[in-house]
Amino acid sequence: MAGDEVAAAVAANKLILHSVYLGGFLVWLLHLFELVVLRPKRLRSKLQKQGIEGPPPSFLLGNLPAMRKSLIQHKTQSSTETRTSCDVDVASWQIYVCGLAHKQQLCITDVEVLKEIGFCKSLNLGKSSLPSTIGGPLFWQGLLSSNGIIWAHQGKIIALELYLDKVKGGLAEIRVDQNLRNLSADIIARACFRSSYHEGEEIFVKFRALKKVVNKGMMGTPGFRLLPTKDNREIWRLEKEVESMILKLVKQRVEALNEKDLLQMILEGAKSSADYNGLSHNKFIVDNCTTLFFAGHETIASTASWSLMLLAAHPDWQARVRAEVLEICGDKPLNNETLRKMKVLKMVIKEVLRLYAPAVFVTREALETVTLKNVVIPKGVQLQIRVPFLHQNPDLWGLNAHQFNPERFANGILAACQSSQAYMPFGNGPRICVGRHLAMTELKVMLALILSKFSFSLSPTYQRSPVYTMVVEREHGIILHATRV
Numbered sequence: 001m002a003g004d005e006v007a008a009a010v011a012a013n014k015l016i017l018h019s020v021y022l023g024g025f026l027v028w029l030l031h032l033f034e035l036v037v038l039r040p041k042r043l044r045s046k047l048q049k050q051g052i053e054g055p056p057p058s059f060l061l062g063n064l065p066a067m068r069k070s071l072i073q074h075k076t077q078s079s080t081e082t083r084t085s086c087d088v089d090v091a092s093w094q095i096y097v098c099g100l101a102h103k104q105q106l107c108i109t110d111v112e113v114l115k116e117i118g119f120c121k122s123l124n125l126g127k128s129s130l131p132s133t134i135g136g137p138l139f140w141q142g143l144l145s146s147n148g149i150i151w152a153h154q155g156k157i158i159a160l161e162l163y164l165d166k167v168k169g170g171l172a173e174i175r176v177d178q179n180l181r182n183l184s185a186d187i188i189a190r191a192c193f194r195s196s197y198h199e200g201e202e203i204f205v206k207f208r209a210l211k212k213v214v215n216k217g218m219m220g221t222p223g224f225r226l227l228p229t230k231d232n233r234e235i236w237r238l239e240k241e242v243e244s245m246i247l248k249l250v251k252q253r254v255e256a257l258n259e260k261d262l263l264q265m266i267l268e269g270a271k272s273s274a275d276y277n278g279l280s281h282n283k284f285i286v287d288n289c290t291t292l293f294f295a296g297h298e299t300i301a302s303t304a305s306w307s308l309m310l311l312a313a314h315p316d317w318q319a320r321v322r323a324e325v326l327e328i329c330g331d332k333p334l335n336n337e338t339l340r341k342m343k344v345l346k347m348v349i350k351e352v353l354r355l356y357a358p359a360v361f362v363t364r365e366a367l368e369t370v371t372l373k374n375v376v377i378p379k380g381v382q383l384q385i386r387v388p389f390l391h392q393n394p395d396l397w398g399l400n401a402h403q404f405n406p407e408r409f410a411n412g413i414l415a416a417c418q419s420s421q422a423y424m425p426f427g428n429g430p431r432i433c434v435g436r437h438l439a440m441t442e443l444k445v446m447l448a449l450i451l452s453k454f455s456f457s458l459s460p461t462y463q464r465s466p467v468y469t470m471v472v473e474r475e476h477g478i479i480l481h482a483t484r485v
């Protein structure tokens with residue numbers, strides 16, 4: 001072949017290649033247009049035909065930072081007020097599309113619909129794929145994000161081990177000599193796996209690093225996770241490390257004396273996992289352990305931190321809780337009996353969970369077409385419940401809905417709110433948090449121990465900075481002054 005023929009062939013090849021790339025890109029753009037413009041329009045008109053009105057679809061094209069800001073806005077100057085974007089249009093049904101999961105999202109604020117979701121036992125209303133799309137490597141196909149028969153299988157194993165009586169039985173003696181995060185990790189490690197934070201420390205460190213990278217950017221954009229970007233490579237590396245550490249812990253456990261604890265139950269459940277959905281033995285173990293690390297650790301660390309901030313900002317409530325703890329316990333150790341008597345502490349925790357619910361969204365997906373409040377929800381539509389909207393809605397909680405006032409829970413949730421469905425820090429219905437009893441016990445133990453020894457005030461430099469990073473965290477931390485009581 002002559003030189004100019006070779007050059008012509010190369011140029012032709014290049015042209016073909018570029019046309020293929022361009023064609024692929026155009027198809028991708030069309031697909032995106034279909035997802036974010038046409039489908040929501042179709043869904044909206046379907047709902048309009050059923051008499052449901054809502055604002056026009058809005059488009060959140062995978063912009064996680066913008067979504068975080070819209071959820072937790074800094075609307076007031078006050079360092080402790082918790083006002084969120086509650087005053088945006090809260091129509092009963094809002095329709096908008098969220099490019100994060102490339103699914104149509106139906107935002108629900110109608111408590112009657114929430115009630116129906118709570119009572120709906122059908123496996124057709126499952127967990128939305130949004131959390132696993134965004135937070136995939138943190139919990140993949142564990143209990144938190146799975147559906148159908150595998151969820152039922154995992155639920156039987158895990159929920160049984162976290163029942164109230166087991167939680168009470170597992171109360172270990174705890175020393176307050178670590179920071180809150182480590183303390184909550186320690187309790188989770190002890191309660192679930194009878195190991196200590198120290199033994200699992202490395203896993204928690206890696207897991208936090210993994211969470212930090214997963215949180216960055218536009219993780220829900222289709223195909224994005226497959227690209228070998230710097231962050232994705234970091235995620236893949238950390239994922240492998242966490243996995244091998246968990247499996248090492250499991251190996252040590254198998255070689256040691258068997259105890260009937262949660263880890264042991266997960267190991268036994270893993271033996272039959274393939275029968276349920278083809279999940280491999282190791283994947284079943286790793287996904288459920290990471291789910292528990294994530295669900296049980298970050299949520300509690302977040303609630304404990306906000307509790308201390310609010311108590312520091314409200315010295316009257318801090319003094320009431322301390323007086324209660326000292327009166328009930330004196331020099332006695334904390335146990336189930338004494339914890340049960342701490343009514344003021346419980347009211348405070350409930351109020352903190354109302355104002356700073358760590359899980360901002362509770363989500364569901366219509367895995368098949370379902371009907372809620374006589375409205376037909378087509379298969380594939382995701383339902384999104386924004387917890388802060390419900391928890392701080394003045395129509396439901398009264399005019400002081402944005403203020404810290406634990407007294408509202410003095411006579412229970414029903415007396416505090418127009419509808420008990422509107423209080424859902426732990427979600428609702430069949431998918432309600434399986435760790436809620438452990439969480440409440442853990443929070444009571446941590447706060448009682450800390451408040452019995454220290455008194456807190458807010459540093460003048462403290463700046464309120466809630467930010468949504470899978471749970472509601474503090475962007476600039478919480479700065480408190482502590483003195484020994």
Ligand code: HEM
Nearest residue numbers: 143144295296299359425426427428431432433434435439
């Ligand atoms: C303050 C602490 C906690 C909060 C606010 C919290 C909140 C939640 C929420 C909102 C859900 C979703 C519920 C729904 O979709 O209706 C959930 C699910 C879950 N939580 Fe928690 N949680 C906490 C602590 C824990 C702990 C300590 C554990 C375990 C050790 C745990 C394990 C789980 C699991 C496994 C699920 C999935 C349940 C399912 O889908 O069947 N959580 N949690």
